[in-house]
Amino acid sequence: MKRKFWSKQILDLVPYTPGEQPKINDLIKLNTNENPYPPSPLVSKLLAQFDIDHLRRYPDPESFELSQTLADYYNVAVDNIFIGNGSDEVLAHAFMAFFRQQQPILMPDISYSFYTVYCDLYAIKATAIPIEDDFSIDLAKYNIANGGIIFANPNAPTGSAISLQKIEQLLETNQQSLVIVDEAYVDFGAQSAVALTQKYDNCLVIQTLSKSRALAGLRIGYAIGNKNLIEALERVKNSFNSYPLDMLAQACAKTAIEDEDYFQSSLKKIVATRTWTEQQLASLDFKVLPSKTNFLFVQHKNLAAIEIMQYLRDNKIIVRHFTKEKISNYLRISIGTQQQMQSLIECLNTLLREEEK
Numbered sequence: 001m002k003r004k005f006w007s008k009q010i011l012d013l014v015p016y017t018p019g020e021q022p023k024i025n026d027l028i029k030l031n032t033n034e035n036p037y038p039p040s041p042l043v044s045k046l047l048a049q050f051d052i053d054h055l056r057r058y059p060d061p062e063s064f065e066l067s068q069t070l071a072d073y074y075n076v077a078v079d080n081i082f083i084g085n086g087s088d089e090v091l092a093h094a095f096m097a098f099f100r101q102q103q104p105i106l107m108p109d110i111s112y113s114f115y116t117v118y119c120d121l122y123a124i125k126a127t128a129i130p131i132e133d134d135f136s137i138d139l140a141k142y143n144i145a146n147g148g149i150i151f152a153n154p155n156a157p158t159g160s161a162i163s164l165q166k167i168e169q170l171l172e173t174n175q176q177s178l179v180i181v182d183e184a185y186v187d188f189g190a191q192s193a194v195a196l197t198q199k200y201d202n203c204l205v206i207q208t209l210s211k212s213r214a215l216a217g218l219r220i221g222y223a224i225g226n227k228n229l230i231e232a233l234e235r236v237k238n239s240f241n242s243y244p245l246d247m248l249a250q251a252c253a254k255t256a257i258e259d260e261d262y263f264q265s266s267l268k269k270i271v272a273t274r275t276w277t278e279q280q281l282a283s284l285d286f287k288v289l290p291s292k293t294n295f296l297f298v299q300h301k302n303l304a305a306i307e308i309m310q311y312l313r314d315n316k317i318i319v320r321h322f323t324k325e326k327i328s329n330y331l332r333i334s335i336g337t338q339q340q341m342q343s344l345i346e347c348l349n350t351l352l353r354e355e356e357k
């Protein structure tokens with residue numbers, strides 16, 4: 001089809017491809033790092049009691065109550081918080097607000113693939129810094145002239161984490177540009193850089209309620225940084241969509257953050273299942289990268305990633321594969337419930353036994 005009326009920039013744009021959301025119900029879905037457990041039961045109570053008459057009104061454009069709850073939770077001021085419609089939107093606004101600079105921005109060559117999409121969308125130049133042979137990130141390599149730096153900690157899809165000390169070193173040596181730390185998975189075991197946002201004016205942390213709080217369906221993300229950075233994000237937001245977060249999302253997010261006990265107990269279950277799955281996969285001759293997230297990045301000793309993925313799919317288990325050459329023989333497997341991971345291991349066991357014949 002001829003792409004009539006499209007602007008030139010959109011013709012050339014290659015959009016992000018999200019993991020598949022299949023319409024079939026009985027799949028074991030381990031492809032998008034969703035939480036296998038429901039959100040806090042207090043969220044369900046809130047929704048049951050919500051007076052729909054409120055929906056006639058626009059929501060609070062500033063998500064003030066949620067900002068206050070997040071500020072209390074992270075021990076920062078309310079004007080250190082920016083809230084958006086998923087952290088993808090917060091990231092997009094941050095790229096727009098901070099990264100349209102003369103110098104290229106720096107990011108790992110293997111990381112969240114949305115970063116390069118935003119660069120194309122906003123005509124931002126970027127330099128990809130190769131990750132190490134063991135798939136870790138060496139921040140010493142980022143001490144070169146740049147228009148900004150972004151990385152995910154822990155990184156996706158590799159799962160590896162950087163220490164706070166290394167991040168602080170980078171903030172010290174790179175004071176002339178902004179460093180964004182995407183902490184989408186930080187709750188599963190890495191160290192958060194939120195405290196560093198209070199000490200360094202060049203540090204912005206971005207988090208989401210999609211993974212550890214099991215609210216991917218509501219689209220809630222936020223940034224934490226000093227007031228100067230938050231103001232720039234507000235300016236972009238208010239030039240784009242002043243009501244990014246609907247009323248229900250604001251209320252549910254606040255309630256989810258307040259239920260610390262439930263949060264901790266579901267994290268604990270996921271981490272325990274991750275440890276169990278790691279061991280099982282290792283015993284089936286998988287190389288499993290150390291993970292501080294709710295997924296594992298794995299490669300089999302003999303079998304090709306694509307072949308394993310197809311076999312799992314035929315058996316109603318879906319996992320994620322990336323075509324980028326460096327990682328094309330790896331699979332990213334989200335941590336599901338203990339039972340789902342047992343099914344995964346059984347399925348892989350059968351595949352490997354069939355292969356041996």
Ligand SMILES: *Cc1c(COP(=O)(O)O)cnc(C)c1O
Pocket residue numbers: 085086087088089112152156182184207208209210216219220221
């Ligand atoms: C999932 C993910 C996001 C996006 O999260 P949303 O809040 O659902 O938009 C951002 N960064 C990374 C690294 C992710 O894996």
